[in-house]
Amino acid sequence: MxxxxxxxxxxxxxxxxxxxxxxxxxxxxxxxxxxxxxxxxxxPIEEMKAACEAVLTESGEQALQYSTTEGYLPLRQEVVRRLEAIGIQTTAGNILMTTGSQQGLDLSGKLFLDEGDTIICESPTYLAAIQAFRVYNPNFVEVPMDEEGMLMDELEQALQAHPDAKFIYTIPDFQNPTGRTLSLERRKKMIALANRFDVLIIEDNPYGAVRFSGEALPPVKSLDTEGRVVYLSTFSKIFAPGLRLGWICADSAFVEKYVMFKQAADLHTDSFAQRITAKYIELFDLExxxxxxxxxxxxxxxxxxxxxxxxxxxxxxxxxxxxxxxxxxxxxxxxxxxxxxxxxxxxxxxxxxxxxxxxxxxxxxxxxxxxxxxxxxxxxxxxxxxxxxxxxxxxxxxxxxxxx
Amino acid sequence: MxxxxxxxxxxxxxxxxxxxxxxxxxxxxxxxxxxxxxxxxxxPIEEMKAACEAVLTESGEQALQYSTTEGYLPLRQEVVRRLEAIGIQTTAGNILMTTGSQQGLDLSGKLFLDEGDTIICESPTYLAAIQAFRVYNPNFVEVPMDEEGMLMDELEQALQAHPDAKFIYTIPDFQNPTGRTLSLERRKKMIALANRFDVLIIEDNPYGAVRFSGEALPPVKSLDTEGRVVYLSTFSKIFAPGLRLGWICADSAFVEKYVMFKQAADLHTDSFAQRITAKYIELFDLExxxxxxxxxxxxxxxxxxxxxxxxxxxxxxxxxxxxxxxxxxxxxxxxxxxxxxxxxxxxxxxxxxxxxxxxxxxxxxxxxxxxxxxxxxxxxxxxxxxxxxxxxxxxxxxxxxxxx
CATH class of the missing domain: 3.90.1150.10 (Aspartate Aminotransferase, domain 1)
Known part of the structure; x- marks a missing residue:
């Protein structure tokens, strides 16, 4: 009707x-x-009980009240420490806490995509990223992969064919759905191509911390000298997905605008979830x-x-x-x-x-x-x-x- | 740059x-x-401690895990009970839990608004609703108010002038920013006008339960016989805003599409927040x-x-x-x-x-x-x-x- x-x-x-x-x-x-x-x-259910008890005792009023859109500062500082440990030098001012990293995808669509804009992505790529971006009606250009991730010659051709592409969307570590990891050489090539063609990179890294064999590779963001990589990650795979805690790490000009869209979308991420996660990390051994x-x-x-x-x-x-x-x-x-x-x-x-x-x-x-x-x-x-x-x-x- | x-x-x-x-x-x-x-x-900080303890003991794995986009069924059923108590006959299938009612506004913009579409709203109206809708670049048409809320003659003129208006956005109870309440007579007139001009109503009611004098008035949604009222509300003003728990109650065809946009936006609302709120209501006296x-x-x-x-x-x-x-x-x-x-x-x-x-x-x-x-x-x-x-x-x- x-x-x-x-x-x-x-x-x-x-x-x-x-x-x-x-x-x-x-x-x-x-x-x-x-x-x-x-x-x-x-x-860590028993540990979570202790974290909840401590947060409610120490800062119950703040934990249940509205809070800032950017997120709880001690948790953002913890995110900074985690990022620095993998080679990304950043500050809490470059971090926005999101309602899961899924929200980072939606906000990226809002911030960057007009109808018909080109996104370059791995083929295949993460289903829920396709869903998130499709809301903004982009043109998806898929780049084939092999066992070492996206093929750089093919990426270069895609960029030549689509010089106005807004961003490359990539999951370099243990990609969803393939489980493949982008090699170091290709990471260097990807950032060089992004610089040359003046295109952004959305680096989605929910799984990087869950490496169980082989050697850790530097995030594409850590190779970025021009502020063109937006890095998304989450506590979902290393802590508790039900809490919906992700983050965006980006150039401060981008973060400022992400914050405005985040505020319009849901005001801020759950204060209590942020505080109990920070408290768990303080009291227990996340590593x-x-x-x-x-x-x-x-x-x-x-x-x-x-x-x-x-x-x-x-x-x-x-x-x-x-x-x-x-x-x-x-x-x-x-x-x-x-x-x-x-x-x-x-x-x-x-x-x-x-x-x-x-x-x-x-x-x-x-x-x-x-x-x-x-x-x-x-x-x-x-x-x-x-x-x-x-x-x-x-x-x-x-x-x-x-x-x- | x-x-x-x-x-x-x-x-x-x-x-x-x-x-x-x-x-x-x-x-x-x-x-x-x-x-x-x-x-x-x-x-209710001490009560929240008990609710957290109980949820983690009874269903810790589910509370920390991914869950359904629609939301936690016992909480949606509680929402149904609350809505029935104010005259809205509905079912859990008509309820979508949102990340605060702010997300209900953003998702409504996504679902209904193309660029240039007309929204009819009270003058003045809720700041964060303006922000949420502005993302979708609508044309705002403001209808003057007096102490009994939006003026119905002026609303009728606005509808005549904008026959393609997508929806009327209204906060009938203790409006933000004015604190004014739409009279019963005008509620009846508003739904009649919406039916006549075939326009939707977004009824935003975060404050209705916080009535401290006078007599409760039926929600516009309770007067709706055609499924054209989308009703937004929240636990923020009666429980804890930090948890970011709101809901949409709408016709099932709308809910189906809201769910898809919600999934693309943040997968689902915090499972733990939903369960501790339901547990608080089970164990204690929210009323x-x-x-x-x-x-x-x-x-x-x-x-x-x-x-x-x-x-x-x-x-x-x-x-x-x-x-x-x-x-x-x-x-x-x-x-x-x-x-x-x-x-x-x-x-x-x-x-x-x-x-x-x-x-x-x-x-x-x-x-x-x-x-x-x-x-x-x-x-x-x-x-x-x-x-x-x-x-x-x-x-x-x-x-x-x-x-x-």
Whole structure:
């Protein structure tokens, strides 16, 4: 009845594939590798009780009251310390606390994108970033990747073809969905290209701290001498995603404008969540907690790769992430993973079909697996089920039919 | 250097007057009636400790994990109960939890507004709503008010002049900034006009539960038979604004689209904040808490009105709110309250000059006073200082000069 009331942008925003998939796979008998959730059994629940008690005792009135849009200063200072430890020299004045790093994406769209502006991104790229940016109706230009991340020759061609591109959107560490990491050489090349073509970089790094093997690489932001990298990150993967605590680190001129859009969007990020997080870090050992996370995720990732080798058909390719939450699987071109997904559901196992991660291309033979949220015995059982479906469908080259 | 990178909308978004004012008046010697903060000494801090402890013990993993975009079901059901108590028949499926009701404003802009679309609003209206909507570059049409709220003849004229208006934005109860309440007769007329002109209504009701005198009036939403009223509210004024918990109640077709924009904006509202609020309501007596708030605010409002009578010049008009946090003052046309504000700062007292509350008009002789956040003895002292400046400036008719 009210269909004439919507804005134009409303017609572009559709329910995310992941969201719809999540509904289907909520049945408890399904072993789901589709989500992107941290392992909840690692959440420091007893420590959080102590942090809540301390915050309410010491500063209850401030913790429950409206506060500044920029965020709680001691927490922003903690973010500065974390950034300095990975090579980003910055100050609290360059940090804006956001309602999860998802809000950093939305605010970046607001701040930089007019309709039709070009975004250059990895192919595939993070589904919820596509959703966030699509609100502002940009033109997505996808740059192919290999195991070392975005291909720099292809990026250069994309920049030549789109000299007015607003920004490169990249997830250099353990990318979602592929789990791949941009090599050091390519990081240097990316910032050099951004400087040469005068384009911004949105560096989205939610997973960087969850590196469980290999050597840490400097953030692209740490190589930035011109203030053109906007760096987004979050406490979601190292602490508690339910609290919705992310941050933007950017040039102060950008931060000033981000703050205005943030104020218009939700006034400020939850004061209590910010204070209990800062208090947890003060009272307990966040680094030890992150080490625990890394250990568990490494073990789960290894189990999943072992299962790929044991149960999947030989033609299947997969990434081998050194951190993060996700692993990427590529099947022969003839296979449609959406069809495999439907078949897998019948066999009570789930993943995210890859097509949703390509904002402008059609590519049907990939899917994403999450290992962080699943105990190892369930990984084994789920991968067995998945392998059986894959073997059938890859070998047949058509929609799989399993006689079970 | 990067000035060519911004979106067009970035050039429209400027730092809010309130925000700038807040910086000036943060000096502790200033008695500030400029804010819009609840009384923090009423926050139920000990009860919150119990609620945090209980939530972490009973459902710590879920409380710290990602959760659904719609919000925590028991809290949405509690919202439904609260809405039914004021005459709005609805279901949890019609409720979306938001990151404060400020996010409800931003999402409404996203959902309904294209550039140049007309919004009809009260004159003056809520500053942060102007900020939120301005991101989407609408045309603001202001409708004059009297003591009973928006004038319906003028609203009808505005609708005739702007038949394609997207929505009427109204704060019927204890409006911010004026403290005025829309009469029952006008509520009926407003919904009739909205039906006749086929226009939506965004009913923003953060203060309705904080009525301390007079009789409660039905929300415009309760008079809506066509699903054209979107109702926004919040726990900020009755519980704890720091937690950033608001909600949208709307027709299910609208809610479905709001959910998509909400997901793109910040995935979901803080799970822990939602659960501790629901737990507080389960374990303690929110209604008793609200009665305490009403009692304190009534007393402060009365003290402020007594002071107006005692210390302000006779020519000054003021509103007499029956609830909420704000009181509105109107001076003779010749007086500029921005100039008075500067003078008041020298005398260590502050308010918000009215001009920021008019999105399209220029009107300089009004200001807003907040009474909820100030103990009575400070109200007396602050109003004495303010009265002295006003007497001088109103009587002189020019910029005030006080010899102190």
């Amino acid at each position: 009210m269909d004439n009331k919507y804005s134009m942008r409303s017609t572009r925003v559709t329910s995310s594939a992941t969201r719809e998939i999540m509904k289907v796979i909520e049945r408890p008998e399904v072993i789901s590798f589709a989500g992107g959730l941290p392992a909840p059994e690692l959440f 030890a907690h992150i080490r625990d996370i890394r250990k568990v995720y490494l073990s789960r990732r290894q189990k999943m790769i072992d299962c790929i080798k044991a149960f999947f058909p030989e033609q299947v390719k997969h990434s081998a992430p050194e951190g993060g939450l996700f692993l990427w699987v590529e099947l022969p071109e003839s296979v449609d993973t959406q069809e495999i997904f439907e078949e897998c559901l019948k066999h009570r196992v789930a993943f995210v079909p890859g097509r949703a991660f390509y904002p402008s291309r059609v590519k049907n033979n990939t899917f994403r697996l999450n290992y962080s949220n699943m105990p190892e015995e369930k990984i084994v059982e789920g991968m067995k089920r998945l392998g059986a479906v894959l073997k059938n469908s890859v070998n047949s080259g058509t929609a799989p039919v399993l006689d079970e | 990067m000035d060519n990178k911004y979106s067009m909308r970035s050039t429209r978004v400027t730092s809010s007057a309130t925000r700038e004012i807040m910086k000036v008046i943060e000096r502790p010697e200033v008695i500030s009636f400029a804010g819009g903060l609840p009384a923090p000494e009423l926050f 008793a808490h609200i009665r305490d708030i009403r009692k304190v605010y009534l007393s402060r409002r009365q003290k402020m009105i007594d002071c107006i009578k005692a210390f302000f010049p006779e020519q000054v008009k003021h509103s007499a709110p029956e609830g909420g946090l704000f009181l509105w003052v109107e001076l003779p046309e010749s007086v500029d309250t921005q100039e008075i504000f500067e003078e008041c700062l020298k005398h260590r007292v502050a308010f918000v000059p009215g001009r920021a509350f008019y999105p399209s008009r220029v009107k300089n002789n009004t200001f807003r006073l907040n009474y909820s956040n100030m103990p009575e003895e400070k109200i007396v002292e602050g109003m004495k200082r303010l009265g002295a400046v006003l007497k001088n400036s109103v009587n002189s008719g020019t910029a005030p000069v006080l010899d102190e």
